[in-house]
Amino acid sequence: MGFSVRELYKKYGEKVVVDHLSFSMDGPGVYALLGTNGAGKTTSIRMILNMLAKDGGTVEWNGGPLTLQNCNVGYLAEERGLYPKNTLMDQLLYFASLRGVSRAEAKKRIQYWGERLEATEYLYPPQGARGNAAKPKKADQLSKGNQQKIQLMLALLSDPELLILDEPLSGLDPVNTDLFKSIIHEEIGKGKYLIMSSHQMATIEEFCTDLTILNRSKTVLQGNLAEIKKGYGRINLFVKAEQDLRALIEGAGVTILSDVGFSYQCRVTGEEQANALLKTIVEKGITLIAFELREPSLHEIFVEKVGDAHEEQ
Amino acid sequence: MKNSKFRGVGTVFRYTLQQHYKTASVRIFLLVLFVIAVAAFPVFMTIRGGNEEVDSTQIQTLYLRNESGFAIDAADIHKDERYKSLTVTETAEDNDALAKKLSADEHAAAAVIALDDVKGYQIKGFYGEASAVSDDDMYTLNNVLEDALRDAQLRTLGVTQGQIELLHGRSFTTVIRADELKAGEEQTDTATHAFVNLAYSYMILLLITLAMSYIFQLCMEEKVSKLVESLLVSVEPMALLAGKILAVTVILFGGIALIVFGLVISYQIAKGMGDVSFIKEGIVEMFEFDPSKLHFHPGTLCLLILCLLLAYATGAFYSGIVGSCCSKTEDTQQASIAVVMFVMIGYFTASFTPMIESDGANLFVSLFPLTSIFVAFPNYICGKISFAMLLLAIAIQIATVLLLARLAGSVYRMMLLYRGGVPKPAQLFAMLKENRAAEKAAAARKEGSHGNEA
Numbered sequence: 001m002g003f004s005v006r007e008l009y010k011k012y013g014e015k016v017v018v019d020h021l022s023f024s025m026d027g028p029g030v031y032a033l034l035g036t037n038g039a040g041k042t043t044s045i046r047m048i049l050n051m052l053a054k055d056g057g058t059v060e061w062n063g064g065p066l067t068l069q070n071c072n073v074g075y076l077a078e079e080r081g082l083y084p085k086n087t088l089m090d091q092l093l094y095f096a097s098l099r100g101v102s103r104a105e106a107k108k109r110i111q112y113w114g115e116r117l118e119a120t121e122y123l124y125p126p127q128g129a130r131g132n133a134a135k136p137k138k139a140d141q142l143s144k145g146n147q148q149k150i151q152l153m154l155a156l157l158s159d160p161e162l163l164i165l166d167e168p169l170s171g172l173d174p175v176n177t178d179l180f181k182s183i184i185h186e187e188i189g190k191g192k193y194l195i196m197s198s199h200q201m202a203t204i205e206e207f208c209t210d211l212t213i214l215n216r217s218k219t220v221l222q223g224n225l226a227e228i229k230k231g232y233g234r235i236n237l238f239v240k241a242e243q244d245l246r247a248l249i250e251g252a253g254v255t256i257l258s259d260v261g262f263s264y265q266c267r268v269t270g271e272e273q274a275n276a277l278l279k280t281i282v283e284k285g286i287t288l289i290a291f292e293l294r295e296p297s298l299h300e301i302f303v304e305k306v307g308d309a310h311e312e313q
Numbered sequence: 314m315k316n317s318k319f320r321g322v323g324t325v326f327r328y329t330l331q332q333h334y335k336t337a338s339v340r341i342f343l344l345v346l347f348v349i350a351v352a353a354f355p356v357f358m359t360i361r362g363g364n365e366e367v368d369s370t371q372i373q374t375l376y377l378r379n380e381s382g383f384a385i386d387a388a389d390i391h392k393d394e395r396y397k398s399l400t401v402t403e404t405a406e407d408n409d410a411l412a413k414k415l416s417a418d419e420h421a422a423a424a425v426i427a428l429d430d431v432k433g434y435q436i437k438g439f440y441g442e443a444s445a446v447s448d449d450d451m452y453t454l455n456n457v458l459e460d461a462l463r464d465a466q467l468r469t470l471g472v473t474q475g476q477i478e479l480l481h482g483r484s485f486t487t488v489i490r491a492d493e494l495k496a497g498e499e500q501t502d503t504a505t506h507a508f509v510n511l512a513y514s515y516m517i518l519l520l521i522t523l524a525m526s527y528i529f530q531l532c533m534e535e536k537v538s539k540l541v542e543s544l545l546v547s548v549e550p551m552a553l554l555a556g557k558i559l560a561v562t563v564i565l566f567g568g569i570a571l572i573v574f575g576l577v578i579s580y581q582i583a584k585g586m587g588d589v590s591f592i593k594e595g596i597v598e599m600f601e602f603d604p605s606k607l608h609f610h611p612g613t614l615c616l617l618i619l620c621l622l623l624a625y626a627t628g629a630f631y632s633g634i635v636g637s638c639c640s641k642t643e644d645t646q647q648a649s650i651a652v653v654m655f656v657m658i659g660y661f662t663a664s665f666t667p668m669i670e671s672d673g674a675n676l677f678v679s680l681f682p683l684t685s686i687f688v689a690f691p692n693y694i695c696g697k698i699s700f701a702m703l704l705l706a707i708a709i710q711i712a713t714v715l716l717l718a719r720l721a722g723s724v725y726r727m728m729l730l731y732r733g734g735v736p737k738p739a740q741l742f743a744m745l746k747e748n749r750a751a752e753k754a755a756a757a758r759k760e761g762s763h764g765n766e767a
Contacts, residue, residue, distance in 0.1 A: 049542075049545065051730060052730065053748050053751035068549070069320075075546040080540075080542070082538060083534065084538055090328075094324065094328045095544075095547060097328075098321050098324050098547035098548050099547050139538075151543065154543055
């Protein structure tokens with residue numbers, strides 16, 4: 001059982017756009033595919049879903065090649081839309097029918113997701129003052145955020161085993177962001193395989209267990225997020241005081257990353273260096289407001305890895 | 314079918330049709346088209362004006378005041394089946410006296426043949442106010458009298474009855490080569506061949522250009538609405554394209570069937586209004602077209618439908634290839650040139666080959682894939698190519714359609730995620746080659762992995 005990508009490779013002319021990407025999911029969970037713009041994330045997803053011909057590599061689902069026939073996939077693409085002049089209900093029923101969902105079952109699922117995504121008013125137009133039903137809504141009558149709800153419904157209607165979400169939260173207001181997040185949590189809870197791609201590192205950090213960071217077609221970091229963080233150690237230090245500590249911090253050999261007022265974001269080599277700095281501050285009788293030693297955030301790891309790769313090139 | 318590339322064709326087909334006919338403007342357009350078709354012949358007959366000949370007459374007595382100077386023989390009037398029992402009474406009475414007679418007899422009519430300075434002779438027909446005689450009845454009798462007057466004039470010149478009948482016969486012109494004359498074969502004349510070629514190729518031209526605009530629009534709609542990727546996890550590109558082209562087929566041929574149905578109703582209505590033989594005669598006279606020389610047999614209609622479907626399929630798949638290269642509405646202008654050029658080549662070939670009158674040229678254009686759909690069928694019914702050659706042309710057309718369908722599927726699949734301008738043919742084929750190589754390599758890897766598993 002599981003999902004695996006091996007040595008995925010793609011080039012356009014002489015330009016390599018995905019360079020031997022490999023990763024796997026042995027069981028349900030969330031895998032994050034991160035990267036800068038043009039790193040090859042979307043191309044990789046398109047090859048995984050057989051939309052683009054691969055120049056190399058394989059994609060397997062439960063031991064066999066992944067196809068539309070043997071894997072029920074739900075996909076929320078980064079470039080997403082709806083037929084602007086068709087009614088929402090028609091489009092949802094069409095997609096459900098394409099996925100082999102019967103009309104009666106599709107109507108039940110649309111009802112469920114309509115309520116869950118708070119989109120029933122667009123799907124089932126309320127009755128007018130004279131008792132006659134209003135015209136069903138067409139896609140171009142909806143705001144971008146509400147269209148996104150329908151697009152997520154399209155991805156979820158077939159109750160997919162493998163769900164690929166490319167920038168699922170982009171363009172959403174905070175209320176809808178929370179709504180989407182709760183639905184993603186539910187899908188994770190149902191034991192599904194999720195592949196998520198996003199530039200919002202906090203979102204990825206909230207959901208994913210494993211990740212791959214791509215930069216200019218190459219894999220620059222891969223593995224379990226918790227282990228990666230652990231590997232980095234607690235090297236981020238935040239110090240806040242009531243007076244200037246710059247000389248003291250620099251004197252202890254600690255690198256200051258940013259300095260706002262008397263708040264300092266620092267990089268230490270390890271816990272020993274942080275402890276030594278703390279001891280110095282205490283000995284000098286300086287009042288500390290905050291002294292926090294923590295693991296690097298995904299954002300920091302991403303910036304560091306992508307930055308390193310940029311420097312190497 | 315579960316693993317087929319065509320899974321979902323039916324769903325795409327139904328959805329495309331449903332959305333097309335759901336549009337109010339489409340329904341109104343079809344209704345207008347149907348009404349126009351139904352009204353066509355009756356309106357034409359009304360505009361054409363005048364009277365129509367009747368099949369039977371109410372006139373039993375005719376008072377004839379003949380001032381022409383040529384003695385009209387009543388037997389010439391009785392020759393016409395409708396007036397064989399008509400009593401013809403020669404009279405010299407004035408109009409008032411004739412009017413009194415007509416008022417007294419509802420089955421009586423009067424005719425005055427007088428010299429007219431401008432038009433030669435004029436025949437005026439009269440009937441009473443409360444008469445059973447109709448305008449059309451009187452009009453028919455006037456036509457009979459006109460023929461009788463001409464016969465009287467000819468007899469005065471010493472023309473015999475046999476010669477008069479010969480003069481009434483219609484003549485056709487036919488051009489026959491000496492070798493055909495020897496072999497006893499007779500081919501369709503150039504004018505008829507040109508008319509049939511033009512009419513048929515015009516039909517194909519209309520069919521393909523109409524299909525083109527629909528197919529372009531359908532090929533692009535997922536790209537424009539950014540639905541491609543969501544759709545491609547649900548259906549194979551080939552199934553998507555096939556479903557759309559099938560829907561356009563029904564839309565177009567449904568429209569044509571509606572017009573034909575409307576015209577049939579229209580013809581029946583016109584028939585009830587009077588004589589409709591002028592329609593056929595009008596076409597024959599206008600285009601010097603002799604339908605009797607065409608090679609019609611019971612299977613011709615089936616051949617016509619097959620040839621039309623093949624012509625449509627060729628145009629549709631070609632439009633599918635070109636339309637797949639469009640990413641936005643502006644691209645369709647450039648792309649449509651490619652389709653229009655193809656159609657115009659066929660159309661001009663169909664227009665000019667009858668003028669060449671060469672068996673070799675007719676055979677070549679009937680078998681050449683680019684022109685075959687426009688000329689093979691008309692060349693066959695005009696006797697320019699044999700039935701065996703028509704079958705060969707149909708086989709070539711089927712092969713062309715299959716090739717284009719496969720190519721259209723590959724191009725559509727490849728170009729769905731493409732977002733550039735319309736590629737030039739060389740670029741397109743280079744992209745196809747690269748894509749095909751990648752697909753072959755993937756297939757080889759797949760086979761390899763299966764082999765390892767085994």
